[in-house]
Amino acid sequence: MQLSNENYQNFKPLLFSLGYRMLGSVADAEDIVQETFLRAFQIKDQKVENKKAYLCKMMTNRCLDLLKSARKIREQYIGPWNPEPLFLGEAEADDPSEVLLQKEGLSFAYLRMMEHLSPHERAVLLLREVFDFSYAEIANIIEKNEDNCRKIFSRSKQKISAVENESLHYEKNKSVVSRFIQAFQMQNTADLLELVSDKVTLYSDGGGKVKAAVRPILSRPKVFAFLFGVGKKLQKTIILKSKMPMVSSHSLII
Helix, strand or coil: CCCHHHHHHHHHHHHHHHHHHHHHHHHHHHHHHHHHHHHCCCCCCCCCCCHHHHHHHHHHHHHHHHHHHHHHHHHHCCCCCCCCCCCHHHHCCCCCHHHHHHCCCCCCHHHHHHHHCCCCHHHHHHHHHCCCCCHHHHHHHHHCHHHHHHHHHHHHHHHHHCCCCCCCHHHHHHHHHHHHHHHHHHHCCHHHHHCCCCCCCCCCCCCCCCCCCCCCCHHHHHHHHHHHHHHHHHHCCCCCEEECCEEHHHECCC
């Protein structure tokens, strides 16, 4: 298989997008993309008719291997594990790679729900729904028959149906985040009650480096108490800002 620099530029965004969706980690996705291309450039004698499918197969298989080992690590992880946010610059929104990354399947809730899928369920769902591979192509990529792939896809869809249609309008979400930051800084509980759902759940992830809530926090009073408590402890250093756009056009508060 002969890969050109043009192939590298064309397929790199696709492979990163696949890897990030499967792993929820920017660094891991970038590492595997580079590893995939290094291995692909070393393949000289093998004839490959569909380079896109072949590279996606290499990428998917490496992600599957990493997910299997990552599950063991995350079982020992203290507290909830959250996907790594991916920030997309507004000025680059017309770039093909940015457009690909902003396609369906990048909401934070969607990526969290992926944690409830097995590695193969995750791969089949993404390859079919986000990247439009046929079942025959998917069967070749993950080395299962087409009927199995159809069943895996159906099972995966059922598991994530609760968040499949979740989306927030960019400008509306931006306004809500700005109001939330202002209300939080003023500790205005009345305004926060208007902005935060009574079914809110707070997931705190310290990355294994700083203290965080071990379990998800439920209900508005408990969430507000936690946030206000963190704010008081970090009163001199805490920075609140919203970065837009990011994964799924949702905002993130830091």
